[in-house]
Amino acid sequence: xxxxxxLPARFDxxxxxxxxxxxxxxxxxxxxxxxxxxxxxxxxxxxxRVVVATDDGRIRDxxxxxxAEVVMTSSTCRNGTERCAExxxxxxxxxxVVNLQGDAPLTPxxxxxxxxxxLRADPGADIATPVLRCDGRMLASLRADRRAGRVGGTTAVxxxxxxxxxxxxxxxxxxxxxxxxxxxxxVFHHVGVYAYRPAALAAYPGWPxxxxxxxxxxxxxxxxENGRQVLCVGVxxxxxxxxxxxxxxxVAVIEAMMAxxx
Numbered sequence: 001x002x003x004x005x006x007l008p009a010r011f012d013x014x015x016x017x018x019x020x021x022x023x024x025x026x027x028x029x030x031x032x033x034x035x036x037x038x039x040x041x042x043x044x045x046x047x048x049r050v051v052v053a054t055d056d057g058r059i060r061d062x063x064x065x066x067x068a069e070v071v072m073t074s075s076t077c078r079n080g081t082e083r084c085a086e087x088x089x090x091x092x093x094x095x096x097v098v099n100l101q102g103d104a105p106l107t108p109x110x111x112x113x114x115x116x117x118x119l120r121a122d123p124g125a126d127i128a129t130p131v132l133r134c135d136g137r138m139l140a141s142l143r144a145d146r147r148a149g150r151v152g153g154t155t156a157v158x159x160x161x162x163x164x165x166x167x168x169x170x171x172x173x174x175x176x177x178x179x180x181x182x183x184x185x186x187v188f189h190h191v192g193v194y195a196y197r198p199a200a201l202a203a204y205p206g207w208p209x210x211x212x213x214x215x216x217x218x219x220x221x222x223x224x225e226n227g228r229q230v231l232c233v234g235v236x237x238x239x240x241x242x243x244x245x246x247x248x249x250x251v252a253v254i255e256a257m258m259a260x261x262x
Contacts, residue, residue: 002048003116004094005041006071006087007035008080009063011056016248020059020102024251025260030111033245034059036105038068041208044109046096046116053087078221081194082205088198090146096120097201099194103245104256107193111235115195118233122161125231126200127223129164131156132189132235132242136179139187142171150247154218156190156232164230167218191235192244194220218234 002187009020016022021035029041034052043048055075058205073086084099095117101106111130119128134142145152155172157165167190179185183250196204200223210225212218214232223230241257244249 002089002094003093003096004088005044005047005050005098005100005112006053006084006091007034007037007051007068007100007102008039008073008077008083008087008228009037009052009054009056009059009196010083010189011054011059012079015246019245020054021062022245022251024105024245024258025255027262031063033105034102035066035068036064037100037102037107038063038066040107040109041100041112044098044100044112045047049055049091051087051091052102052216053083054139055083078209081201081219081222082194085201085205088201092198094198095197096158097198099196101192101244104192104242105245106234106242106254107191108238108240108242111191112193112195113191114233114235118162118231119195119197122231124229126197126228127220128195128231128233129156129163129220130160130191130193130235131232132191132237134185134189135181136183136185137181138189139171139175139179140181142189143189146171150249152246153244154190154192156188158188158232162232162234163219164224165231166224167216167220169216169218184226188232189234189242191242196233 070085077083213221
């Protein structure tokens, strides 16, 4: 049984139209966001097939131009998980389907490898997703986004056995403390990567969008609202910086991180 990794990519983002084709300058030159995300996917060990899942011809042509395999999906997909469900349905027979969202080019490969291992080791989990303990620098960035009215990263809280309790675009749990840049904090950054069991993924598009998913705009909450078990897998940055491209202002942040990491 094999592992499929899909990169959902849509052109019509409400916060950043055309985001997958946005150009990021790095030490290796200028490359699009979707290309950098595809290169991150190709570095993951234990994945048998990597595809870009999109409904847009511009993204398809661009991705095929740099050598990616593309699966065309419908324009009715409401989020990346639904797009991955369509891609998985077109490529059946998978043991695990991974959703590496196309706006996270700095995702370290060991994050995804940990998810695959975690899901295999926990038969009661329907979906696995990584959480990264924030240091003071990351927490300050999350707080700064919220103060400025921007939607930045997502935070997660979880209970015994790593079972997810809630995910939010607010900074949770509350902590009134100030922390040094390298000091660990009680806040965990949710990294927008998922590993699904195919049965749970196939069921997902048929569930109604619940009130929590509607309020937060977070697709993983649909699993919690339908009683499915979400496994939060703790990962470590190992000195790597991580940030997602959610807003146009994040381009400069990611470029600075790439420059710093070389």
